Amino acid sequence: MHTRLCDLLGITHPIVNAPMAGPAKADLAAAVSEAGGLGLIGGSSGDPEWLRQQIKATRERTSRPFGVGFISSFPGLDGLVAVAIEEGVAVIAHSFADPTPYVPAAHAAGILVLAQVQTVAQAVQAAAAGVDAIAAQGVEAGGHTGTSSATLPLVPAVIDAVGDIPVIAAGGIADGRGLAAVLILGAEGAWIGTRFAVSRESAGSEWGKARVVAAGTDDTVLTKVYDLISGSPFPAGIADHVLQNRYTRTWHGREAELLQERTAWRARLEQASQQGDAELAAVRAGNVAGLIDAVEPAGDILRRIIAEAEAILRRRPAEVLG
Amino acid sequence: MHTRLCDLLGITHPIVNAPMAGPAKADLAAAVSEAGGLGLIGGSSGDPEWLRQQIKATRERTSRPFGVGFISSFPGLDGLVAVAIEEGVAVIAHSFADPTPYVPAAHAAGILVLAQVQTVAQAVQAAAAGVDAIAAQGVEAGGHTGTSSATLPLVPAVIDAVGDIPVIAAGGIADGRGLAAVLILGAEGAWIGTRFAVSRESAGSEWGKARVVAAGTDDTVLTKVYDLISGSPFPAGIADHVLQNRYTRTWHGREAELLQERTAWRARLEQASQQGDAELAAVRAGNVAGLIDAVEPAGDILRRIIAEAEAILRRRPAEVLG
Numbered sequence A, B: 001m002h003t004r005l006c007d008l009l010g011i012t013h014p015i016v017n018a019p020m021a022g023p024a025k026a027d028l029a030a031a032v033s034e035a036g037g038l039g040l041i042g043g044s045s046g047d048p049e050w051l052r053q054q055i056k057a058t059r060e061r062t063s064r065p066f067g068v069g070f071i072s073s074f075p076g077l078d079g080l081v082a083v084a085i086e087e088g089v090a091v092i093a094h095s096f097a098d099p100t101p102y103v104p105a106a107h108a109a110g111i112l113v114l115a116q117v118q119t120v121a122q123a124v125q126a127a128a129a130g131v132d133a134i135a136a137q138g139v140e141a142g143g144h145t146g147t148s149s150a151t152l153p154l155v156p157a158v159i160d161a162v163g164d165i166p167v168i169a170a171g172g173i174a175d176g177r178g179l180a181a182v183l184i185l186g187a188e189g190a191w192i193g194t195r196f197a198v199s200r201e202s203a204g205s206e207w208g209k210a211r212v213v214a215a216g217t218d219d220t221v222l223t224k225v226y227d228l229i230s231g232s233p234f235p236a237g238i239a240d241h242v243l244q245n246r247y248t249r250t251w252h253g254r255e256a257e258l259l260q261e262r263t264a265w266r267a268r269l270e271q272a273s274q275q276g277d278a279e280l281a282a283v284r285a286g287n288v289a290g291l292i293d294a295v296e297p298a299g300d301i302l303r304r305i306i307a308e309a310e311a312i313l314r315r316r317p318a319e320v321l322g
Helices: A003-009 A026-034 A048-061 A078-087 A098-106 A122-128 A152-160 A175-184 A207-216 A246-251 A255-260 A262-275 A286-292 A298-321 B004-009 B025-033 B046-059 B079-087 B100-108 B120-129 B151-162 B176-185 B205-213 B246-251 B254-262 B261-275 B286-291 B296-320
Strands: A015-017 A037-043 A066-071 A091-095 A113-117 A133-137 A141-144 A167-170 A189-190 A220-225 A240-243 B014-019 B039-041 B066-071 B091-095 B111-116 B133-137 B141-144 B169-170 B191-194 B220-223 B239-245
Touching: A015 A026, A015 A298, A026 A037, A026 A048, A026 A066, A026 A298, A037 A048, A037 B246, A048 A078, A066 A078, A066 A113, A066 B254, A078 A091, A078 A098, A091 A098, A091 A133, A098 A113, A098 A122, A113 A122, A113 B091, A122 A133, A122 A152, A122 B296, A133 A152, A133 B066, A133 B239, A152 A167, A152 B151, A152 B176, A152 B286, A175 A189, A175 B151, A175 B176, A189 A246, A189 B254, A246 A255, A255 A262, A298 B296, B004 B133, B014 B025, B014 B039, B025 B046, B025 B066, B025 B296, B039 B046, B046 B066, B046 B151, B066 B079, B066 B111, B079 B100, B079 B239, B091 B100, B091 B133, B100 B111, B100 B120, B111 B120, B120 B296, B133 B151, B151 B169, B151 B176, B176 B191, B176 B296, B191 B246, B246 B254, B246 B296, B254 B261, B286 B296
Parallel strands: A015 A189, A037 A066, A066 A091, A091 A113, A113 A133, A133 A167, A167 A189, B014 B191, B039 B066, B066 B091, B091 B111, B111 B133, B133 B169, B169 B191
Antiparallel strands: A141 A240, A220 A240, B141 B239, B220 B239
């Protein structure tokens, strides 16, 4: 299997791991790159010196291309981007903010720029900024994502809007069926979060991984009940896809009341995360939770997705076309 | 192109029109069936005598199989189902309620039963009830739909859960790219609403069709602000995918306040619908609004979707597999 995204990024397989703040540290990025995908470090999990160490640690584990992805609405972005450029990563990915200010310096340093978008309007903006590829993220994605469109209708609309720029499908893909489907839809690759968050190399908590393994498709909710407490500066139109638990069932839909108790809940939720109390703490996952049955090495996951997708693309069209 | 769904339903092309209350009357159902798909009358738009006339009118326009689909949480279902059975339609489809009570009588009359579901749990229930096919509907679908999962992750999870029962993908499909993608995902066909609502044979308003043609992918919202006013008895977990307008921008997220003015808004919204005031009245559409550029005959739409999907299934796997 080979797409234009492979040529663009210098990778073997058209899979990128989502640069998830928390799970996507050097171990995961290196494992994905070593398996032939593009590993991305979640660059918004620490300060510039932390990021420099993560990049160095990734480089020690792989000689293949890898990158760093940012939650670009968070404060401190400039310092983090400067480190990524100084360290000469292959790719910088921006999510949740207009990437325009960051394209020229990256390109001047020979670094490719990916933009993750949740709307067609954002895709048009990113294309005008000159990004090298666009990840179109649907509402089914785990963690922070848009509230407007799902992946299946978003990807073709973004393709129609941005011309020749390769579009990567993000959200709803955890196995070879999903990868094969989005390639047929016109995407040049898949941006995969939840499935890699539940890998052995993910730096996420083991209790969180176990909850995703146990969860089904119906067990998630797209909500603001954690961001309202944390105050994390995500832009309008972005919510947080998490597993349902006692906390979400209590407060989703009662956000005004919840805000009255914000200080108390901030302490309680921090403690719950430390203690692994998944009935209160956030466990971020998309609807593909229902397609994930085990914590496995990221390389095994990636190779299986590719092999399954290749088998489907060889078999299924003939079945349907007769 | 030919799938197990074609064999099951006795149709040429694996496309079913959503039995949309309002748009899907005899003209649309007959046009879809005549073009080789399965036409479904939206059976919850009137009383039993009205439905009988719609079935007769459909039969006058086509000798091919067609069916009736119900909003099965609405009152009066038993009388409507009785008419569909008496008239011997080929298929009865249930949405928004457990189909179990309705399967034996339909099967005894030689009528196939489809169940549209929004969750894996509902799919398991429908499979246990003995339905003949299951439509798995994602949040991107137009009009009334679930709030939990999008089509891309829902379809494979439903397939895994229901064994050999054919699964139809519903939500997010308006062109050959979408159909090809869901067939690769493992679906045996596509259940298509918004695209057929914007057809010449759709009984929806012309001003509503024009709004969908003008709208983009980013212009919809999944909301309860119309159902709260109408009081339509949809079950928990179901919301309404409509085009954003002044009314939704004002009231979505302020539902408690809106309910204070329910009586006044009920009159205002009814008047707005009659007058074609699309800044107040509901225009139901999914995210595929961004993929729809013209009001066209339903048969032309169906044939183009099939031709595009066939071309993609012949071309794209070879491009990707090399």
